Amino acid sequence: MALLARVSGSTRQISNNRFYKFYANCVCSKLYRKAPTSFASGIQSSVSARYASSGKSPSTEKQDKYVFYEEIMSRRRDQARRSVLIQVQSENSSYELYDYCSQFGKVQEMHHYKIGDNLSFILIEFNLLSDVEAINSASTHIQVDQNLPVTSPFLWFRVVPNRVRKDFVDKDIPLKVINANVASAPDDMNMLLFKAESVSDQMTLLHNATKLNETGTRLRFLSARQIELCLSGMFSEVTVLPFGSSVNGCGKLGSDLDLVLQMHPHLKENVQSRLVYYTKASSNPDRAQTQKVMEIIANIIDHFLPGISSVKKILHARVPIIKFNQTLTNLECDLSMSNTTSIYMSELLYLYGELDWRVRPLIFTVRSWARYMKLTNNYPGHWITNFSLTLLVLFYLQQKQILPSLQKLIELADKNDVRIADGDVNCTFLRDISKLPQASSRNEDDLETLLTDFFIYYSNFDFTTKSISLNAGMPLPKPAESTVYIHNPFEPGLNVAKNINTQEMERLKIEARNAAWLFCSAADNNANDWGLLSLFNQKIELNVKPIRLNHTNRMVELTALFSKSKTVDGVEKHSKYTQSANANSNTVNHSVDKQRISSKKKKSNQKQEFRR
Template sequence: MDNPYVCFDDMIAARRAEASRSILVQVQSETSLPDLYNYCCKFGNIKMLHYYSCGQNNFILIEFSETESVKAVLEFGTHLETEPVIPVRSPLLWFRTNKKKIKNLSRADNVISAGSIPYSSQNLQMPDNEELLRLLRDCETVSDQMMTLYLHSKLNDIGSRLRFLTARQIELMLCGVFPHIQAIPFGSSVNSYGKLGCDLDLSLLLDDITVNNNSRLVFQAKTRLNKRTSVQRQMEVVADLIQLLLPGCSHVRKILQARVPIVKFNQDLTFIECDLSTDNTAAIYMSELLYLLGYIDWRVRPLVFTVRWWAKEVMLTNSPHPGHWITNFSLTLLVIFFLQRENILPSLDFLMKTAGPEDDRVTEDGINCTFLRDLSKLPQPEQKNSKSLAELLLRFFEFYSTFDFATKAVSINLGTTINKPEPVAPMFIINPLERLLNVTKNMNFEETARLRIEAKNALSEFSVNAVHETFNDKKNWGLADLTRNQKKPPSEQYFSGLLKTPLKNGKRLVRVEELFNNTVENEVNGHITLKSPSSETSGTFNSEITSESEDSSNSKISDTESASSIDTENQDPNSVVISDNASQSKKILLPRRATQLKKKKKLN
C-alpha cells in the first residue's frame, strides 16, 4: 500500500530539502559505489546512496545529512583542464579514475554487504510489454492485476528525487538575481498519478514583492509594463541560459505564444523531459487537489492507472504529440467523476465548504483554489462503497459507454452532470479551478465517439464473469485481454480498421470505403455488431449489467442502442455523419478525393 498521508505542502518541502542535500555523480559502473562512498564521506555524513542506470550510463545520487556537505563538494570540485568548458558549478558531477596507482578490487570485493552502506537501486523505466503481461498473468484475480499494474508503473522514489534535483538545478541558475526563487514541480510528477518516465512540469515562482513600511531602504527595480510580454521575454532569456550554461540540458524549445508560455528541454543526465513555465500557481493547486483525492481512498490511483493503461492500449491516448484525442489529465477527471457518482470521492464544492481559514488560496489572477487540505477533518460518508477494483473498472466501462456526452458536461465541482455550457463542444469537462474552461476543448466528435466505442468493447471483453475470474491456464486473461496485441473478434477488428487509421497531418482519417461496405455478422454475443448502413440500427450491444446513467439510475443498456450511427442521406458529398445517438449527429469532413475514389470504385 501507499505511504501514510502527508499534506501536499509538506511533501513538496521535504522533497526540495532532499534535493538541496543531494548531488548526482556519473560513475563507470555500479562497482564504483564503495570507492565513491569512501571518497565523499570526507564532505559529511552520507544519508543514502541511490544507484540507477540507463543504457550504458551509470549514476549514483548521494543524499547528505546536511546542505553544508553539498556546498563543500561544490567548493572542492574541479573542471577539466583539457577542454575549454564554461566553468559552471552544479550538483551534477562525474567521478573520474584515481590517478594514484592502487590495486584494482575485484567485483567480489566490491559487493555491498547488508547494512554496510545505505544503498538502494531502482529502475527509471516501466517494464516492457512482455514483462508486464507476464506479471499480469501471474496474478490471482483481476483486482490483483490492477494493483500489480499500479505498483510496477507508478513513479518511484528515485524518480521523484531526480525530478526535484532537476528543479534544483534551475533554481541555482537564477538564485543570484532572485534569492528566494522556487522551481516547483506540478502535474504527474507530484500529483501521485505519475508513472515511471513521465515528463516534469515546472513552474518558476519568482520572489514575492516585499512590502515593509518600516524600511527606508527600497530596492531599485525595473518596471513591468505588460505582464504577458514580460513573461515571454523572461522565458526567452531563461531558455537561452539553460541552453548555454546548464550541464545535461539539451533540445531547448521556446513555445512563447501559448496561453501559458513554456520552455521545453531535455535533462540528459536525469533522463527527464521538462516543461518550464512561470507563476503557474493554478496548475500547482490543481496538482494538490488531485494529490488529495488520491489519498482519500486507496482504490483511486490503481483505477486511474488501469484506465490510462487501457486508453493507451486501445490508442485513445497513444500519441506523443498534442491532437484531438483525450489526454491523461482528462481521463483522470473522468475517473474522479465516476468515483464521485459511486459515493467514494466527495465533490470539490464539498471540500470547499469544509475548508478552514488556513486553506484559503487565491492566485494572482483571482482564481479561487480554496479546499480542505487536512484529510483528518474530512467527514466520512454514511454508506461506504466496498466494491473491489475489478468491479469498479467494470462499472467505469459501463458508465461511460452510455454517457450522454452530446448534451451533458462533467463537473467534479458538483459531482454531477450539468447541461453543456457550449453545446457545440463534442465533450465538455469543466476545469475544476478555472470553471469557465473546458479541459477537453481539443477533442473532436470522432474521438469522443471512439471513447464510448472502446468502453463498449472493453465492457464486452471484460465481462461480468471477469470480475471474479482467477488465475487459470489461459495465456492471457483479465486485463491482458484488453491489450491491443490480442486477437479481437471480427466486430472489434472492424472498429479497429475504421477508427484506428494512420495519422495524417496530426489527424486520424476515416476510411470512406469501409464506412459504406457491409459489415461483419453478429458472430460474438456481447460485442458490438455492425450492420449495413441501410439497417435500422448501426450496432447493438447485449449486456445484463445495469447502468447508473444520469437520466435513469437503474436502466439496462438497450439492445438496440447505437454505438455509432451513420447517416448517408441528405449529407454533404465530402462528409460522413457520425452520431453518438439518434438525436445527436455531427459531420466529419473528409477529403473530396476520397469521395471521388469511392464513386470510381463503384463504376468499375
C-alpha cells in the same frame, strides 16, 4: 444485430477450437503458471514483501497517516538541496565513491541508475546542506579554456591513475537501490499480470510495478533544483516546482516532468527597512513580459546548464512553455512561469488519491487501456489527454459515493485553506482530510467491479447534452458548444477537453463499450490473455507446443482400395496400381512405426517438462 453477430462469431470460434483450448488453456497454462519467470517472481515477491513489512495487503490496504501535500513538497525540495548527482563507471564504483564523499559529510542515501547500457549515475543525499557546500568547494573544473565553468549539482567521478584500490567488501554503505528508474519490459509486465489471481490483483500489480519510484521522484526535484540554482543569483526568492503527475501520486515511470517557475512567490516589502534594492522596472507586466523573460531563460539554460538539450520555445500557447531534455536525469521537461493554478490542481488530485486506496490503481489502469487503444498520444491533437481521463475517473468515483465533490471540500475549508492563484483564481478547499465527515454507508466495490462499471458508465454517458463537473459532483447541462465538456475544477468556465472532436469522442465510447462487453462476457483466468491482458490486447506465449493427435488405427487400409489381382489367360497378375499401393503401404507402415516411436518420446518429454 452487431451484438448477436459477435456472440455467434465467438461461439463458432469456441466450437472450432474446443479440444485444443481445453488442453492448452486448462492444463498447460496452469502448469506454466506454477513456474514463474525470475523477473515476474521478483516483482511479485517485492510487492508482497512491501505489503508484508507494513502489515497490509494490496486489496485491503489501509490509509497511513495523511501527509499534507505542502509538507511533502517541502521535504522533497530539502532532499534536493542536500543532494548531488555523480556519474560513475558502474554500480561497483559505489564503495569508492562513498569512501571519498564521506570526508565531506555524512552520506544519508545513495541511489544508482543507468541510462542506456553505458552511463551509470549515483544520486547521493547528504545529511546537511553544509556537506553539499563542502562538496562544491572541493570539486574542480577542467579545460576551462574550452568549457564554461558552471557550478551545478551534476558531477562526474574521475579515475585516478595508479591508485591503490581499497578492499570495500565489508563496507556497509547506504546504497538503497541499484539500477533504479527503469520501466518494466512489456513481456515481463504481461507475465506479471498473467500470474495474478484476479483482475483486481492485476490492477494493483500494474500500479505498483509502473508507478514513479523513489529514485525517479528525487531526480525530478533535483532537475528543478538545477534551474533554481542557476537563477537564484539574480532572483533570491526564485522557486522551480514540479507539478502534475510527478507529485500528485499518478506519476508513471518514464513520464514527462512539468515545472513551474516563480520569481518571487513570497516576496513582500519590509516597510521597516531603510535600505532598498535598485531594480529595473517591468516594462510590460503582462503576457508579453512573461514571454520575453521566458525567452531569456530558455537561452540561459540552453547555453549554460549541463545536461540540458533540445530546447524549444513555445511562447504563443495559452500557457507559454519551454520544452527541453535533461539528459543526465533522462527526463523530458516542460517549464512554465507563474502557473500557480497548476500547483493547486496537483494538490487537489493528490488529496483525492489519498482519500481512497482504489483511486490510483483505477486511474493507472484506465490510462494504460487508453494508451493501448491509441485513445491518447504523446503529442497534442484532437484526442483525449491523460489529465482529462483522470478527471473522468474522479468524476465517476463521485457518482459511486467514493469521493466527495469539490464543492463539499470548499464548504468544509477554513481560513488556513485559503489559496488564491494568479489571475485571482480561487483555489480554496479543505486540505486536512481528517476533517471530512464519515459517510453513513461506504462503497466496498473491488477494483474489477469499479473498472467494469467505469466502462459501462461512459459508454452510455450523454456527452451531447451533459458536461462533467467535479465541483458539483454530478452531470450538468453543457454550457457551451463543444464535443466533450469537462469543467476545469478551479475555473469552471474553462473546458479542459475542448480539443476533443466528435470522432475521438465516438471512439472513446465505442472502446468503452467494447471493454465493458469484454469484462461482462469474460471467461475464466486460465487463458493466456485473460483480464487486463485481454483488455490491452496482449497475450502470453506459454512456450507449450500443441499436442499432435497421431491416429494409429486406420479405418481403411490402403491395399483395400485396390483390387488384389486379376486373371489374364489364367495367370494372376498384379496391376500397376496394386504394385504401387503395396509399395506405398510398406512405406507408410514404416513411417507409422517411426511416428509411433517419436510420439511416445514426445509424450514422455512433455511429461518430464511438466513435472519440472
